[in-house]
Amino acid sequence: MGLHETPLMFDFERVSSEDLTYMPMSVRFNLDRFGLRISLAQWQLLPHADRALLARFPVDDDAQIEPNFDHALFEMMRTHANLEPDWFTPEHEPAWRDPATVPEGVLRHCREAGATGPSVERWGQLDPFKRYVLTKLTRKPEASHDFLPAMREFGLID
Incomplete structure (x- = not known):
């Protein structure tokens, strides 16, 4: 699979990541699947064109599909x-x-936000990248400002 034509971002990320000052979830996914870690400061040292290129890499759940990231x-x-x-x-x-x-x-963050968590059936219907995003947004005990917008965008809450 080749690169996307434009950086891959969800609507909920556009405010914080559109100018690529912050790492979009697609880059975080690829960092995690390859076992790589860079800081926000290191990300921001890269020229905008390089950050945009990294955000164009596929987000398939197979590290062998696109090993060039x-x-x-x-x-x-x-x-x-x-x-x-x-x-x-x-x-x-x-x-x-x-x-x-x-x-x-994910369930804990839903409870804390007063939202109903996704059913197992609905969770299973999400593509793996969206499941990754919701899990990544709920890895810390404190609520992420992107969690509820992501849940809305993925059709899990109104």
Whole structure:
């Protein structure tokens, strides 16, 4: 699968990520699937064109489909920041991959927001990238300002 024509972003991200000052979820997904970590400050050291290119990479749930994201990131970081991303071992079976179980973090954030959590059936119907996004937005105990807008955009709440 090739690169998208434009940076891949959800509507709820446009305010905070449209100018690519902040990392869009597509970049976070690819960082996580390749086991790479960069800070926001390191992201912002990259030229806008490089950030836009990284945000165009596919978000398929198969690290073998597009293995050039990691190579591109390393080259960009070395060229523009004289740094390399940190490595970590990705989770073998992250919660978002399981279409039959809504992660507790997602349910907890729904309860705290006064919203009904998605049913297992509805959770399973979401594409894996959307499940990743909701799980990523609920990984911390405090509420993310993007969580409810993402739930709305994904058709899980009104």
